[in-house]
Amino acid sequence: MTQELILGQTLAFTADPFAVPPDEAVHHSSRGAVLIEDGLIAATGEADTLRARHPQARVSDLGRGLILPGFVDAHMHYPQTGIIASWGKRLIDWLNLYTFPEEERLADPDYAAEVAARALDLALDHGTTTLCSYATVAPHSVDAFFAAAGQRGMRVIAGKTCMDRPDTTPAGLRDTAQSAHDDSAALIARWHGRGRASYAITPRFSPTSTPGQLEALGALWAANPTCLMQTHLSEQLDEIAWVKGLYPEARDYLDTYEAFGLLGERAVFGHAIHLTARERARLREAGAGLVHCPTSNSFIGSGLFDMAGLMAEGQRVGLATDTGGGSSFSMLRTMAAAYEIGQLRGAALHPAQLLWLAGEGSARVLHQAGRIGRLAPGAEADLVVLDLASTPAIAQRAARADDLWQAVFPTIMMGDDRAIAAVIVGGRRMR
Ligand code: GUN
Ligand code: ZN
Numbered sequence: 001m002t003q004e005l006i007l008g009q010t011l012a013f014t015a016d017p018f019a020v021p022p023d024e025a026v027h028h029s030s031r032g033a034v035l036i037e038d039g040l041i042a043a044t045g046e047a048d049t050l051r052a053r054h055p056q057a058r059v060s061d062l063g064r065g066l067i068l069p070g071f072v073d074a075h076m077h078y079p080q081t082g083i084i085a086s087w088g089k090r091l092i093d094w095l096n097l098y099t100f101p102e103e104e105r106l107a108d109p110d111y112a113a114e115v116a117a118r119a120l121d122l123a124l125d126h127g128t129t130t131l132c133s134y135a136t137v138a139p140h141s142v143d144a145f146f147a148a149a150g151q152r153g154m155r156v157i158a159g160k161t162c163m164d165r166p167d168t169t170p171a172g173l174r175d176t177a178q179s180a181h182d183d184s185a186a187l188i189a190r191w192h193g194r195g196r197a198s199y200a201i202t203p204r205f206s207p208t209s210t211p212g213q214l215e216a217l218g219a220l221w222a223a224n225p226t227c228l229m230q231t232h233l234s235e236q237l238d239e240i241a242w243v244k245g246l247y248p249e250a251r252d253y254l255d256t257y258e259a260f261g262l263l264g265e266r267a268v269f270g271h272a273i274h275l276t277a278r279e280r281a282r283l284r285e286a287g288a289g290l291v292h293c294p295t296s297n298s299f300i301g302s303g304l305f306d307m308a309g310l311m312a313e314g315q316r317v318g319l320a321t322d323t324g325g326g327s328s329f330s331m332l333r334t335m336a337a338a339y340e341i342g343q344l345r346g347a348a349l350h351p352a353q354l355l356w357l358a359g360e361g362s363a364r365v366l367h368q369a370g371r372i373g374r375l376a377p378g379a380e381a382d383l384v385v386l387d388l389a390s391t392p393a394i395a396q397r398a399a400r401a402d403d404l405w406q407a408v409f410p411t412i413m414m415g416d417d418r419a420i421a422a423v424i425v426g427g428r429r430m431r
Pocket of ligand 1: 077091095099204205232235296300322325326
């Protein structure tokens with residue numbers, strides 16, 4: 001057995017800070033420690049107590065660093081790493097001009113492997129230890145991602161993006177209802193539950209699938225109910241109008257999925273901004289997960305996610321970069337954008353809520369709660385340690401802090417990869 005003690009400040013959630021006051025939801029120690037045993041968190045507590053109890057453990061002292069569960073990015077597109085920050089287009093034009101041509105380039109397996117490695121290394125640089133990613137239509141792009149994550153020991157979720165509609169998809173990115181079903185089934189057999197990998201059945205969104213493909217993927221999900229199903233929902237008003245034209249018989253956008261068995265508690269819907277009352281009610285009844293992608297929603301001009309309203313009505317919500325529609329690999333920058341969008345809607349999210357969304361919130365949406373996103377015994381030892389004074393601008397503001405929230409908020413708002421003091425994956429120091 002290997003034992004390691006990581007010393008620093010610790011912040012562990014004992015409850016959901018959207019449900020109870022944030023100060024009641026956390027346990028904070030300014031001189032804390034996390035004991036890691038064989039890749040799992042064995043204990044958290046006061047540094048002196050744990051050192052006395054485990055004198056043989058190797059010690060890594062991170063000083064005033066804030067130890068948190070590694071960030072969980074609940075929706076991203078690793079193939080879009082190279083086109084992040086592409087100028088001037090809204091969703092449909094952005095997909096056609098930048099995204100689809102880049103995804104076509106991953107038809108080259110060597111390029112897919114290179115981009116997968118780069119995306120995961122950038123994620124680690126930014127303190128993200130788990131990602132739930134779309135691949136491209138090419139099955140080998142899923143293999144590339146899971147292989148690269150396996151080499152790094154990371155817990156990841158991904159799926160082959162399915163798109164078969166001839167009038168909306170370029171020929172080089174097109175599958176069929178049958179091949180999408182069969183290729184996804186083969187990938188599930190190869191990867192789902194292998195090491196730290198799990199599979200998400202991934203229709204891109206209803207405008208790029210035929211009804212026949214959505215039906216085939218609904219059947220595949222019914223046959224593989226432990227898989228997630230991820231897709232996009234109600235991101236932009238133009239997109240919603242487009243869906244209405246393509247699916248005239250559907251009651252609303254969600255119904256284009258619901259009608260084909262693509263709604264359930266393991267469904268994960270990215271964006272979910274412009275929802276009708278019926279959609280909100282059905283999402284909640286089904287227990288589906290919603291993912292807020294705030295840098296993407298402002299970058300592509302999509303709209304303002306209703307975090308306060310959705311949380312108040314009991315929806316499950318996670319947080320994500322949506323790389324490369326999102327404009328940052330950083331979950332800190334993503335929390336900042338979530339805060340700003342909250343302000344534009346009249347609801348200031350507390351730092352506790354932002355940090356919780358990037359860990360436990362995303363883990364719950366991905367059905368990984370208890371395993372990741374949590375600083376608690378039994379969870380996998382995926383950790384990020386934040387330097388709360390990583391730049392002069394942040395340091396001078398944090399120096400005036402009276403409590404932990406004031407100390408961490410400047411890093412949430414102004415921090416980036418320079419704030420990442422250490423990253424641990426499965427108990428192994430990566431950064
Ligand atoms: N809707 C369908 N595909 C995509 C995508 O790749 N990114 C975003 N932001 N929205 C989408
Ligand atoms: Zn997306």
